[in-house]
Amino acid sequence: MNPETDPPLTYPEVGATRQGTMPAGYRHLDVTGEIPAPLSEAAAYLLTWELHRDMGFRPDSAAVRAAEGAKVVLRLGPLTAPCRVVWAADGPREAGFAYGGLPGHPEKGEALFLLEEAGAERTRFTVRSFSRPGTVLTRVTAPASRLVQRRLTRRFVAVMRKRFTAGAG
Known part of the structure; x- marks a missing residue:
């Protein structure tokens, strides 16, 4: 990341999804589920970015793996959402990343995707976010936007679980 040439994130509370204290003035979402797979596979x-692909997004990133500072543009139909990874980990007990919105993203805020070891062949998966409208369109359509965000957040966990359920894949 180059602070002289890279665009700034669209919100000041960088890393708040990882810290666990969600900032005021945003919508908060937090969904957790257990995945029947070892942490390394999940x-x-x-x-x-495979989970995002299976969700129907078309992630465009020079980074093959989510890593701190990596930029990704998520496309879903006509939606384009540029993001930068603000935190990433790939360790023996936890793995995941958080990305924040860049200029052009329809929302201002951050989303975390965290995997934690939960026992033999079990992994806990959490999707946590805070956001607020970032454009005139998302402000005008805020009730529908909130509904879509809630559904997508729950679907991330469901798609992850389905991927590792016996016979899937």
Whole structure:
């Protein structure tokens, strides 16, 4: 990341999803589920943007794996959402990343995707975010936007779980 040439994130509370104290003035979402897979397998799926692809997004990034400072543009139909990874980990007990919105993203805020070891062949998966409208369109359509965000957040966990359920994949 080059602070002289890279665009700034669209919110000041960088890293708040990881710290656990969500900032005031934003919508907060937090969904957790257990995944029937070892952490290493779930991490390989998450960190290589595969979960996002299976969600229907078209992630465009020079980074093959989510890493701090990596930029990714998420496309879903006509939606374009440029982001930068603000935190990433790939360790023996936890793996995941958080990305924040860049200029041009329809929302201002951050989303975290965190995997934590939860026992033999089990992994806990959390999707946590804070956001507020970032454009005139998302302000005008805020009720519908909130509904879509809630559904997408729950779907991230469901798609991750389905990927590792017996017979899936």
